[in-house]
Amino acid sequence: MLTRALIVVLVILNLGVALWWLLRGEPVSEPAASPVGVAQLEVLPATQAPPAAATPLNAAPALPAVTPPAAPGAPPQATTAVADAPAPTAVASAPAPAPVAAVPAPAAAPAAVTATPTPRPAHCVSLGPFADRAAAQAAQSRAGGALRGARLREVADAGATRYRVLLPPAASREEAQATVKRIVAAGVSDYYIIAQGEETNAIALGQYRNREGADRRLAALSAAGFKATMVASGGDGSAQWWLDATLADGTDAAVARQRSGAAQQRSLECARLR
Structure with a gap:
């Protein structure tokens, strides 16, 4: 019987402690004691904060006024409430323009290459x-x-059947032989020195049945630097023009x-x- 009474009492005590713990308020911490002789700052309530003035970038921020500490033993002075100085307003600077990417100049179109036609001979x-x-x-x-x-061009012997190409007679045999050496050096073949008659010491350079062959021979000799002549034979003496x-x-x-x-x-x- 006594044991039951003790248990009931312990349960009631526990419930009372728990109820007290739940209903108690938050503990209020006491403000820390301020040191002696140091002025206190108080923030005055403001109904409306004045608009912050734009502060130049190069202007130094205003320093709050600090009350010097009172001398020991002197009566405490009235604490002057100093309003917080407005924080400097940052002036928003315009964003720097983004660098313009250099646009490469368009490449010059290659000039059309015109092939120079090869001149025909x-x-x-x-x-x-x-x-x-x-x-x-x-x-x-x-x-x-x-x-x-x-x-x-006039052709005196139009009916000629043969055409001879030759160099005029030289003054001597030795001179004709010297001319032959020059002819050989120029790469001309088919030649001989006439040894008798009216054409003695002349140099014969070919005999042709048609005028075209004789004309080609004359042109080759002229290009080599020799002044040859053409003699037609077997004609009737009539003339033609070309x-x-x-x-x-x-x-x-x-x-x-x-x-x-x-x-x-x-x-x-x-x-x-x-």
């Missing part, structure tokens, strides 16, 4: 034959721009012959027209 022709000089001049007029550098010229660019020899009215066209060494 000159082509020279001999048109004819014509009965007289007047007929050859008329043919030159009809050809017009198809021919360049045209020149009339029109020697260089074909204009893009002109065919057959077209030039048709325009001039010539019966024949022959290839001609252009060196003979210089």
Whole structure:
């Protein structure tokens, strides 16, 4: 019976302690004691804070007034409430402009390369034959721009069956032999020195059955620096006229012959027209 009474009492005591613990307030901490002789700052309540004035960037912030400590033994002075100085207002600076990326200049378009056409070699022709000089001049007029550098040429022995190319007779045999050495050095072959007759010490450089072959031989000798002549034989003594010229660019020899009215066209060494 006594044990039950003790248990009931302990339970009531525990409940009372727990109820007291729950209903007690937060402990209020006492303010720390301020040191003697140090002025206290009090913050006065303000109904509305004045607008902060813009403070220049280079202006130094205002320092709060500090009351010097009172001398020992002196009566305490009235504490002056100092309002907090407004904090300096940061002036928002304009953001620096972003650097402009350098735009590369457009590359210059490569210049169109124009291929220079290779000039075509000159082509020279001999048109004819014509009965007289007047007929050859008329043919030159009809050809017009198809021919360049045209020149009339008379052939004394039109009916010749042979054409000989030779250098005029030298003053002596020794001089003729010296000329032969020059001919050999120039790469010319088919030659001999005439030893008798009216053409003694002349140098024969070939005999041809047609005039075209003789003309080519004359042109090669002229290019090598030799002044050879052509002698026709076997003709009736009649004369013919030929029109020697260089074909204009893009002109065919057959077209030039048709325009001039010539019966024949022959290839001609252009060196003979210089």
